[in-house]
Amino acid sequence: MAAKQILIVEDEKPIRDMIAFSLRRGGFEVREAADVGEARSSIADRRPDLVLIDWMLPDMSGLELTRAIKRDKETQDLPIIMLTARAEEQDKVMGLESGADDYVTKPFSARELLARINAVLRRASSAHLSDVIEADGLVLDAASHRVMAGEHVVPLGPTEYRLLSFFMAHPERVYSRAQLLDRVWGGNVYVEERTVDVHIRRLRKALEPYRYDRFIQTVRGAGYRFSTRSD
Ligand code: CA
Numbered sequence: 001m002a003a004k005q006i007l008i009v010e011d012e013k014p015i016r017d018m019i020a021f022s023l024r025r026g027g028f029e030v031r032e033a034a035d036v037g038e039a040r041s042s043i044a045d046r047r048p049d050l051v052l053i054d055w056m057l058p059d060m061s062g063l064e065l066t067r068a069i070k071r072d073k074e075t076q077d078l079p080i081i082m083l084t085a086r087a088e089e090q091d092k093v094m095g096l097e098s099g100a101d102d103y104v105t106k107p108f109s110a111r112e113l114l115a116r117i118n119a120v121l122r123r124a125s126s127a128h129l130s131d132v133i134e135a136d137g138l139v140l141d142a143a144s145h146r147v148m149a150g151e152h153v154v155p156l157g158p159t160e161y162r163l164l165s166f167f168m169a170h171p172e173r174v175y176s177r178a179q180l181l182d183r184v185w186g187g188n189v190y191v192e193e194r195t196v197d198v199h200i201r202r203l204r205k206a207l208e209p210y211r212y213d214r215f216i217q218t219v220r221g222a223g224y225r226f227s228t229r230s231d
Contacts, residue, residue: 002029003027003028003029004028004029004049004050004121005028005029005030005031005046005048005049005050006023006028006029006030006031006048006049006050006051006052006117007031007032007033007039007042007043007048007050007051007052008020008023008030008031008032008033008052009033009034009035009036009038009039009051009052009053009054009057009062009065010032010033010034010052010054010057010083011034011035011054011056011057011058012054013034015054015106016032016034019052019113020032022110022113022114023113023114023117025110026110026114026117028117031048034058035057035058035059035060036057036059036060036062036064036065037059039051039053039065040065040068043069043075043078047075047078048078049079049121049124050078050079050080050081050117050120050121050124051069051078051079051080051081052080052081052082052083052113052117053065053066053080053081053082053083053100054082054083054084055082055083055084055085055086055091055095056084056085062082062083062084063082063094063095063098064098066080066082066095066098066099066100067098067099069099070098070099076099077124079101079120079121079123079124080099080100080101081100081101081102081103081104081116081117081120082095082098082100082102082103082104083104083106083108084103084104084105084106085105085106086105092105101120101123101124102116102119102120104116131143133165133168133169135168135171135215135226135228136212136215136228137149137150138154138168138207138210138212138215140164140165140168142165145161147161147164149207149209149210149212150210152209152210154206154207154210154212155206156203156206157202159184159185159199159202160199160202160203160206162184163180163184163199163200163203164203164226166180166183166184167215167216167224167225167226168226170226171226171227171228172225172226172227172229173225173226174219174222174223174224174225175223175224175225176222176223177193177196177197177223177224178193179223180196180223180224181193181195181196196224200216200224203216204216214230215227215228
């Protein structure tokens, strides 16, 4: 397995060097950023496995960077540990509310930091595992955004993917077109209910070669349901 990559965002070089040294010794690959600007381009360039963010940074606070990462759909599941010299409870709460996965107070030992990093990485990878939903051989993997029918990848458009993902997470329940619009399309008022039917048709068509189209069931007068049963 390739070494996990950690991005350190810290403006004080001696501290950054010290952390980088311990992380490398702990078996991690290390990237460094001295401010929020550098951190952002580094993350956009190649996604790290975890980011360590210092609270006090020159161009923007680490708290704001954390919020920005957690707000962005592309990066919201990126694990973050905040580093700070602030030991007060209130600050800890603020750090965690900003979306950080954990919080380490300076001064910390290399051992403590490594333990926290490993714990957060473990949590992150088990969250990915539970993102796999399976129904009678039809497998949806949220981490890779892929749907498999046995050994075949089912090609799906983004809306069909979201629709199937919603259905598989809520099986055996009937949803009206309006409810599907609200839950899958996010209540966009400019989308007509007919649109739901169009995407249901496309989804069925994509699943048809593997005979999984039967799972997408029309419930007359009520809407649609995902079910592996045929009654
Ligand atoms: Ca700093």
